[in-house]
Amino acid sequence: MSNGFSETTKVALFGANSTGKTLQIRSLIEKYGAENVGIASCEHGLSTIASSVRDDMVTECAGLADLKAAWKWAADRFTHKDQWMCVDGGTRVLQWIAGEIWAGTDAVYLLLSADIPRDEWQKAVKPYLRYITDKGAIDGQHQWVDIGRAIEFELNRWAKLPCSIYWTFWEDQTSRGQYDKGLPWQADAPGKAGRDAIYGTFDAILRLTVDGENIVATHDRAKRVVRSKVREDWQAGVKIEAEKTGFNLATFIETLRPQPALKETA
DSSP, X not given: OOSTTTSOOEEEEEESTTSSTTTHHHHHHHHHOGGGEEEEESSOOOGGGTTTOOGGGEEEOSSHHHHHHHHHHHHHHOOSTXXXXXXXXXXXXXXXXXXXXXXXXXXXXHHHHXXXXXXXXXXXXXXXXXXXXXXXXXXXXXXXXXXXXXXXXXXXXXXXXXXXXXXXXXXXXXXXXXTEEEEEEEEOOSSHHHHHHHHHHOSEEEEEEEETTEEEEEOOTTOSSBOOEEOOBGGGTBOOOSEEETOXXXXXXXXXSOOOOOOOOO
């Protein structure tokens, strides 16, 4: 059977600190082999799985240039659906994207405020002039639109890799107003468009929490408490539990793939 799950798989998990998001990479290593699991470490927090990780399969990322190099490395090396590229620190990556636009805009604003002639500006900052209005103010709405587009573009690049991908994100509650937040819990990202890009990219997005020594994954179809997502095909046997205690990412991935029909016995 051919569908999205029998090809590459794209999974994201979000949660608070110490909910086992990074630990799930170990389950991929144990199932698929360390040589088939690459990691872009954007938060420098792999100590919890250090005993399972091969040094040559990890690239430390301190910014977008490093992340783009990690993407190129994965594109050249991983060409099969059962090979994985993991990005540990997805929220931080999206903040880097937003930060470039904010920093560039601020630089242009300061140049204008200081009456520095435009022919003396560095070439790199000139594109950010588009975020300054004719009255000399910063156009925040234009910034947020382009941040969303840039995030969507970057996530789409990763989704089109010939290997499967796993990203981790921090969690946040839903904004109800400028100073008011509440349920449901959702992946943390700069701006609504950036968050929507996450939910449009991945096949499955679950929230992780901890109950004692157990990691619990939640899929809330009603999205009242958790904004999760799974592309389920019940007819093909793809049906995800609302709550899974003792969650294991590698085992979960197998449930995403259509189950073979049972042969009838005479």
